Amino acid sequence: MGVRSEQKEKRHQEILAAGLDLFTRKGFAATKISDIAKSVKMSVGLLFHYFESKEKLYEELIKIGLSGPKMVMAADQSDPLAFFEATAKKILGYAASDPFVAKMFVLMSQAQYNDAAPEPVKELLRQNDTYERCALLMEKGQQNGTIRPGNPAALTLAYWAAIQGVCEALALSPNVPCPESEWIVDIIRR
Amino acid sequence: MGVRSEQKEKRHQEILAAGLDLFTRKGFAATKISDIAKSVKMSVGLLFHYFESKEKLYEELIKIGLSGPKMVMAADQSDPLAFFEATAKKILGYAASDPFVAKMFVLMSQAQYNDAAPEPVKELLRQNDTYERCALLMEKGQQNGTIRPGNPAALTLAYWAAIQGVCEALALSPNVPCPESEWIVDIIRR
């Protein structure tokens, strides 16, 4: 244990943060390794000492990002509407205060929708069954009368589209005013 | 006027449609000219006979897309809430039925948020003052009591984020069920 090992970990993290920032603002393909290297003030060669490839760096970010949905779905789901209220509030709160979280949210949705995402990343993303789980919860909420009628998948889509879009705006222009989470919940509230 | 001139225009349109599809699904940087050429079954060389560069092709799509916001803002704005209701309904209706429109919507928002967009495109997008105009309308709606209180810019952001996110989903997976526009309007309704 010396100056080195801690420095190494620190740089690893710095590269991830810089990669996250650039990938979200420019997209995976348009982000050059040299952009990332410049952003952390190291040579391009050295960056490859830390990450095997641009793709692996991206992949590591996605792996970190996957813990987000997991954490969301770990919350108490006994009352569906309360779950969606708490989730929206927590996510917008984080996204408005912690740029890393907001950017991570953007990264995940970009990756989700992008056909050009590297195959290993797409594979990882297939684990993410948040939408399906939420649609089931929507139905449950409709049954107990707290969530409005309508196609549960469509309700889920509208709810997440709004959250995702707001996070994107927060991540990319940190000065925009953050909407109230309650407004977004009104999409699904009966 | 002969077989040629009409054929030429037809191909021009085909290339635009293929470009739109690929740009929205993969992003500008990740879309290869050869992808587009393959999609319209022509050689890469010929594509350059129709468009000076990949950037110019993209730029032409953005120019077409800019007519969308213009058309939206041309609608009757005397009653703000009614304006937002009609707008949401019209856009979702189009997006659900016409893939070109849905994709165009995605293209525009991608371009808007992407730092890596070509400079001429960014310049074109600066014309688009839809958000500012909408925020003003939100205030007006608050004054006449039809729109909920809150930061007008934040209300605008939430409203458009939801619409945009839904359009993205519709464009990229045409089989998803379309949310009701009224649900989205409930974000801003008093």
Added chain:
DNA sequence: TAATATGTTGAATATAAATTCAATGAATTG
């Protein structure tokens, strides 16, 4: 139909960016 203009291709060429590598300097360890 001959001359001309336009469409089309596939094979160069140019360029940009990812990745590798040999060499050097700095920390660690015995």
Added chain:
DNA sequence: CAATTCATTGAATTTATATTCAACATATTA
């Protein structure tokens, strides 16, 4: 403090893709 390992650089090398071009084909026109 000598040997060794790791960090770092800048300069190749490789690879991918945009763009150009010379040649040929097909339509237009006089």
